Amino acid sequence: MAEEFEPNILGILCNWCTYAGADLAGTSRTQYPPNVRVIRIMCTGRLDPAFVLKALSVGADGVLVSGCHVGDCHYLAGNFKSRRRVALLRKLIEEYGYDRERLRMTFISASEGAIWAEVVQDMVNTIKKLGPNPLKQVGAAGAAGQVGVVADDEF
């Protein structure tokens, strides 16, 4: 029997809400699948579209962006901006041939450790259904870092 596909998911989390929430999941010993590797940024507003494209181009099977609930942003509205970016990025990655479900944005507060665990579980399930990153499937993980910066003045 072939080994089950274990997706590699990149989590990009804001320091104040979701990262703290993920910490809380740990403090509470809530178990969830070990498929996510986390990059901590101060605010999801820092999310440069290039990060997502880079991650996909180097073979990430999914990217999970998560920040504060709407209205709770530590920097007032960074999560709003990020939400719009992600919405557009989901369309964009589709153009590149990725299923839009590979990119997801959620809003998880510092007190929602259990929800973080649920979100990870759900994301892992979704990606498992979608299968590995198509770039990996064709065995061509090259072209890394060749993604240009997307003009985003309309955000």
Add this chain to the structure above:
Amino acid sequence: MALFPIYSKRTEGRKSIIEQKTLVQALNLALDMERCTGCGICKEVCPEEAIEKGPVGAVGFKEMEVPEMVFDEKKCSYCGVCVELCPFTALKLTENGEPKTDLIDQQGFPHYVKVAEINPDTCVRCKVCEEMCPRENAIERNVPEVTERQQAITYTAEMQLNEDPGSENKCTYCGLCGEICDALTVEHKEATPLNIEASGEVKFESSKCDGCKICEEICPTDSIKVDRTITEAKLLGEVTINKDECMYCTWCAKTCPIENTIDIKKIFEGSINIKTENCPAGCTACVEICPCNALYLPPQKEPGEIATKLEVNDDFCTLCGACVNVCPVANTIEVKRDVIHIEGTETELYKKTAGKMMELKTPTIEKMGA
């Protein structure tokens, strides 16, 4: 979320009551539906805008239900301005059951000058005013029912009886007069063989005598003399006006057969103007609702005549505005109050309120759909 205040709205008989209740105090504002004419002045004057005019009742030829005034028990400040300004005394404000009048008591607001007097000296106690008054119970006619003739006038009656033993007209105590009149009683002394002379006593009750002199006529010895002096030729009792019930429409004053006997002053002065050309055919809403019967349809001149023109008798209109509230066509009726007769301090609040009352009142389209 707290237990108090408890705001409530309830109907007791023909009274619609709103209440603000705390543990130690209950404030009630009661609207007497029997008295309310739907004029809407309370809505105009409410400082809290806590009163709304409800839907107009069924418009019909036979009866006109007044629009219900709807009080918001939560918005109401229970200040009593509406109570004071209701021309029909339809509202009552009580605190723990006692009338609450502190606004007026402290001269925070004036009140209407209410003039409605009947001169008892010239009044003949006739029934004309009572019959003409459009409001029940406004005229209080306390005149005893005349069941016997003597009750119609006030008089004194005297009887003289000739008991002079020497006179040929001396009373014989025959008893005839006593037989026919309640005012006279004849008592005989018993005759004995020793004394066979007729003797006795004739008792007279003047209150029962109406001076008809039948005793004089019937006395066989002409020994009775009756005199009646009329002291007052007027019905007993008095006719007064209940100021709480009176609408100050002047129907009584205008119809009193004796001049200068009834003195009524209207609360408002101003004008009413009806553009009858706008009236929808067959609509008589205003006629039906007018509490003072100032609006009327003149009788048809000939059978089959359709467009009977509505008319208003300015003499009787109190400018209450009830007609405006039921009229279904915009700008058809115009009521304008120019003067409000009040006494007491004209406070700022009153001035603002009076300003609202003196605005031109005319139906708007929204009022349609009664």
Add this chain to the structure above:
Amino acid sequence: MDEEKRIGVFICHCGTNIAGVIDVKELAEYAKTLPNVAHAQDYTYMCSTPGQAMIRDSIKEHNLNGTVVAACSPRLHEPTFRKATEEGGVNSFLFSMANIREQDTWVHMEEPEKAMEKAKDVVRMEVARASMLEPLTPKTVPVEKAALVIGAGIAGIQASLELADAGIKTYLVEKEPSIGGNMSRLDKTFPTLDCSQCILTPKMVDVERNPNIELMTYSEVEDVSGYIGNFDVTIRQKSRYVYEDKCNGCGKCQEVCPVSRPNEFDLGLMPRKAAYVPFPQAVPLKFTIDMDSCIKCDLCKGEEACGDLEAIDFDKPDELTTVKVGSIIVATGFDMYDVERKEEWGYKVFDNVVTGIEMERLISASGPTGGNIIRPSDGQKPKSVGFVLCAGSRDQDEEDGAKPYCSRVCCMYSLKHAHQLIEKIPGCVPYLFYMDIRSFGKAYEEFYYRIQNEGGKFIRGRVARITEDPITKNLTVTAEDTLLGTPVEMEVDLVVLANAVVPAESTQKVKTLLTLSNSPDGWLLEAHPKLNPMSTTTDGVFLAGMCQGPRDIPDVVAHAAAAAAAASIPIHKGSVTLEPIYAIVDQEHCGGCATCIGVCPYGATELNEVDSKLVASVNEAKCKGCGTCGSACPSGAIKMQHFTNEQIMSEIEAFAQGW
């Protein structure tokens, strides 16, 4: 980078927290294989003194110019290890932390192999990031010597007095016309039975008299900007329609006012006028006119009343004041749970079911009945009173909005009510329906004994329902005496629902203004539940009292004093060090498109003409380091320090090397 990168990796066992799940030795060996790593080792507790010394010494020994500690969450110990790095002679921003505890060994305990794999990935990513880090110098800014306290209940009062006594100018903002908060509603306080007003009023007067306190009642915070040490706060002083400087508190306006409204302070048990003070001991003793119910009859302005004082002005507008403060204390307190939603208890349906706080007013000598305890239906003295404890607390029924937590005060105030009933009404028997009596404080358990000894009856069972006799208005309480194992139905004259406490409604607004968080139960979230319960994640903002969670008066006072102490630290220090995590603009590459101007929530980016060309720049003081401008800049001219594109990209690349 000119210099060759020499990074030291330090793996923490964290006792068995980490080492019990993964093989730390293997991880250290793995770290040694990574590019730029010059040294790697493991140790039981990296955060301990020897652990920190190890970092310091290794830097020197191995000539390191970057450090990575793989341990707990950076939200816990990043400052510790930064300091250790600094002490080793390396810029503290050349340190990076790999979270292999909270986000690895603790959450993947059952899959140790995969946890190991993840730990390797995380370490690799952090090493990659550390290789790209640049030295930064923290900036220091002066601190405004003033503080703001929001809410003037006992917590706010205590915090303000502490700050003022420490010589700090304090603005105390209260939304109600008087200070005092919920504590001023209470009659006696447990377990000592001091009169609440007696112990509170002197403090309230102190607040008014203290020259360092600027009291702003009937006011609300409208806007907050700035950062620790330099907050700009806009406060709306709602119009009382009375000039506070002219009002002498004589109360004549109240006497003549013809309007009658339920008094919010008395929970509607008593009426007040449109011109009012909430309660006689109010501070400041200045009247307020409730414009919603005022009919403007002018009686209060008349000669008999305010007349010559001319303190009343119906046209007096709200005033906006802006103050500058160095730190902020939030003390917004609590409300009571809307126990009407528990329909089985019939609150607001049955006349004689009251809440705990209403009972306080009924007992209070300054309350509507002058301290005569009566039942609302007929004014009679109750001879038997049922208490429903945990009314909405310890209850997970979300449909009813009930609260899962223990409200911490209800057991004790119900005991106190029981005592007062026994004392005031001879022969009255209180029946307390409880699940657990939580008498945890000093002398609390003894108070419980006392009430038992006085004749309070305790029935261990939660009340399932209350029914009313429609004629007598007596109530039947049904519960199971769980100790007997028998259902009991008891007829009582009055029922007191000891309802839960919930965060005050106004907390939400303050939370948004100060970008705070709340825990799932709605209370404001502290920086650390044990070690820092009075701080928040927003630097310079502190929590005092119930807004952070249910607590009783002694705990509130202690918490408030702690918050005041914490808030005074930056003020007394005179300056604060800000993380140098702000954006900078490479003006050569900037095209002057102004995109960054639009996205910055703080107005920190601006456009200036430099060498006859429009270029952007970032105001360091205003920038809070979210990085939104950096990711929006179309020409890549904005660099978000410590979170640069290169640093994050290198992490992503390292992430990809895992498969």
Add this chain to the structure above:
Amino acid sequence: MKEYNFFLGCIAPNRYPGIEASAVKTSRKFDIELRDFKGASCCPAPGAFGSMDVNAWLALGARNICLSEKEGKDIALICNGCYKSLFEANHRLKADPAMREKVNAILANIDYEFQGSVEVRHLIDILYNDVGPEKVKESVEVPLTGLNVAIHYGCHLLKPKFDRTFGSSERPRFFDELVEALGATSIDYKEKMMCCGAGGGVRSYKMDLALDIANEKLYNMTQAGADVIVDVCPFCHLQLDRGQVEIKEKFGDVYNLPVLHYNQLLGMAQGMNPEELGLDAHEISVEPLLAKIL
């Protein structure tokens, strides 16, 4: 015209056919057609069957739902017990994929598969939420003015509240509104929301205890001055109607309180005659009631 498959259950068709007949007739006035539901069985009785094996209970309930799914028709029913079985089976199987899998595995033995494509609704829910008290009021020809009605909601209509759509089960109003729309007065009585005592298999297991509960209910209703009991569940109906005869025999308490299903009361208000509503099949005579209305 909205069509439903009319799920009869057992007691309505097999003991109180008037309930079945009145439901069909009264619903037509609101353009609702209750069609014959071919091949339906017992729901099956939640108290008895659920108690023996919840999975078998769900599977048997799902069998009924599957029959309706094949016809693509939503199900309407008039019994709280049936409501519990079918509404809950439908609701749970739709929401819980694991449970659905388990039940479908059982159904596979008879070549059925639960799809989750239809709704299960109580007629009282349809009357209140789709038709509305106003329309119900408009359909009244003989207002039942002066009639004191003791309403019995029945437990499984409202509880457990987390699995129902009517909100809190402590002081519901919707049924009262529907009764008041007919001109009658809904009286409040002690322990109005109390169980009739029949459910959970108790009526067949310990009849005396089941009747003891009904006895208390009947006493409370009588004390409050009820003229008639109105319910929406034939099983509660049976317990309160036939139960009165049994209570008389066992405990000697006599109430003679007529019991009507809401649709029978509605039929009377709509001017139907007592015979076509099957009122003569009740144990407790409805004569005094008829005298009061007519």
Add this chain to the structure above:
Amino acid sequence: MASEGMRDPKHYQLGKTQFDPDLIKEVEALGGKNAQMCYQCGTCTASCPMGQRSGLRVRTVMRKANLGMRDVLDDPDLWLCTTCYTCSDRCPRRIMATDAIIALRNIATREKKVPMSMIKIMGAISKTGHGVPNNEANMKNRVKVGLPENPPTTHTYPEYIKDINKILEVTGLLKIREEMEAESQ
């Protein structure tokens, strides 16, 4: 040395109580949601209309289930719950106590501790598809109100009954019934 009046020490010894930690897990699996969360407040018992007139104590049932005291399955009062769900609606811990009781009854059924009255209802369904089948008197009443003698259910279409019996068979209920009927005879 036992003095007079002192009882045999054996009387003081508690019987060895057997706790089965799996019982509550089984209850939760059979639909008794959150059953382990019970904190014994007694709201359920006090809400229970049957508890006021019988030995049924919902709280005690929950306690025994939680501790794993399997004797709860032998308790005849377990079958007194009318499943009115009042306890579940009022439970502050959102425990479906009624469903927990039903789950315990399920387990008891498997152990053939189910009352025969239940088995009889199963028999009726197995035979006719109805728990309460039609009868002669009712047929007349049906005709009187304009309905056919038999409803359009399994009474009219008996061919559907075999599906019902198949379900009873695969869920094991049929076997329990057969065995219990045999034992009772």
